[in-house]
Amino acid sequence: IQWFPGHMAKARREVAEKLKLVDIVFEIVDARLPASSRNPMLDQLIQQKPRIVLLNKGDLADPAETKKWQQYFIEQGYSALTINANQGKGINKIVPEAKRILDARRTRPQIKGMKPRAIRAMCLGVPNVGKSTLLNRLAGKNMARTGNTPGVTKGQQWLKFGKELELLDTPGILWPKFDDQAIGKKLALTGAIKDHVLHMDDLAIFGLDFFRAYYPEALTERYQLSGEELLLDTPDLLMLITEKRGYKDDYDRGSRMIIQDIRDGRLGRYTLDRLDEEEWQDEAAVD
Ligand code: GTP
Numbered sequence: 001i002q003w004f005p006g007h008m009a010k011a012r013r014e015v016a017e018k019l020k021l022v023d024i025v026f027e028i029v030d031a032r033l034p035a036s037s038r039n040p041m042l043d044q045l046i047q048q049k050p051r052i053v054l055l056n057k058g059d060l061a062d063p064a065e066t067k068k069w070q071q072y073f074i075e076q077g078y079s080a081l082t083i084n085a086n087q088g089k090g091i092n093k094i095v096p097e098a099k100r101i102l103d104a105r106r107t108r109p110q111i112k113g114m115k116p117r118a119i120r121a122m123c124l125g126v127p128n129v130g131k132s133t134l135l136n137r138l139a140g141k142n143m144a145r146t147g148n149t150p151g152v153t154k155g156q157q158w159l160k161f162g163k164e165l166e167l168l169d170t171p172g173i174l175w176p177k178f179d180d181q182a183i184g185k186k187l188a189l190t191g192a193i194k195d196h197v198l199h200m201d202d203l204a205i206f207g208l209d210f211f212r213a214y215y216p217e218a219l220t221e222r223y224q225l226s227g228e229e230l231l232l233d234t235p236d237l238l239m240l241i242t243e244k245r246g247y248k249d250d251y252d253r254g255s256r257m258i259i260q261d262i263r264d265g266r267l268g269r270y271t272l273d274r275l276d277e278e279e280w281q282d283e284a285a286v287d
Contacts, residue, residue: 002194003175015045015172018122019155023166024098025051028125028134031061031082032190034069035273035280036183037126039174050101052077052094054128058082060090065271072275085134094138094163095119119165120158122173128192131171135159138167186272191263204255205234207262210238210272218267 003011019025025046030037034055039045053073058066060160066082073080080100083090098119123131139159157169177183178193185206187193212218212230220230223241232240261267273280 007242019170022120022122024121026123028054028056028131030128030129031055031058031066032067032271033186033273036073036186040177053078053080055082056085060265062269062271068275085137088137122168200255200287202259208234
């Protein structure tokens with residue numbers, strides 16, 4: 001998706017409409033970039049609505065960092081769970097957690113003497129964080145697609161999970177924080193934004209710098225580098241790896257290979273947003 005002001009306004013309107021229908025929001029982020037893969041104006045849009053932050057792709061992220069981020073979100077007053085939507089790991093905790101939150105807030109709609117109705121929820125997140133994968137995973141069992149629920153806006157489909165949960169069948173999609181260069185590169189490195197947005201060699205160099213700083217053994221192992229080679233200037237390192245791979249001076253090809261290795265986890269698990277080193281705030285977002 002390319003985000004232009006018109007698209008952003010439309011996406012925002014659509015999300016605002018959907019938000020009116022639900023009791024709770026499942027905000028999905030990429031565990032490798034738990035801050036950079038959030039929408040900058042989400043807080044403003046959701047306001048007081050309960051939410052669970054789902055750190056998805058937990059299998060690709062550095063587990064020690066994921067733990068810190070989960071704790072961070074909890075300290076910010078959210079509920080947070082780490083999941084792997086591809087394999088369904090952790091997703092059985094979502095509904096009990098939603099129930100717990102809504103019961104604690106006593107916001108769960110209830111008619112006296114009757115069981116509370118199903119929780120209505122929606123998935124929300126920037127592109128590529130795994131919204132559809134999660135929906136499909138959740139839908140794996142006990143799921144029935146329903147028509148319009150009476151009293152609810154027409155045209156919205158709900159996925160029903162037993163009597164517990166009703167989930168909007170289309171997720172809310174918002175834009176990432178792409179106007180910051182470094183964030184754009186992080187998003188591109190995980191494959192969250194399109195390749196033609198950036199130069200491949202710039203991106204590969206960004207990736208090499210990052211791995212050298214945080215996961216140097218991953219580089220030495222994968223590309224058979226000596227300790228001395230690892231200390232080369234990054235463009236020289238890129239050239240060296242390209243040559244070692246047999247791509248001669250095709251640095252574009254070398255760059256693509258490195259980027260693909262990072263995206264596919266061939267350099268191991270990693271977290272690009274570092275909680276300890278950067279100042280992260282829940283910004284009162286700008287329109
Ligand atoms: P948009 O439709 O662009 O908004 O994306 P989305 O948020 O619906 O993401 P989608 O479910 O299409 O997943 C994007 C990619 O991430 C796919 O290739 C998924 O297979 C992959 N993916 C999703 N969840 C996980 C996960 O937990 N682990 C791993 N390794 N990959 C995942």
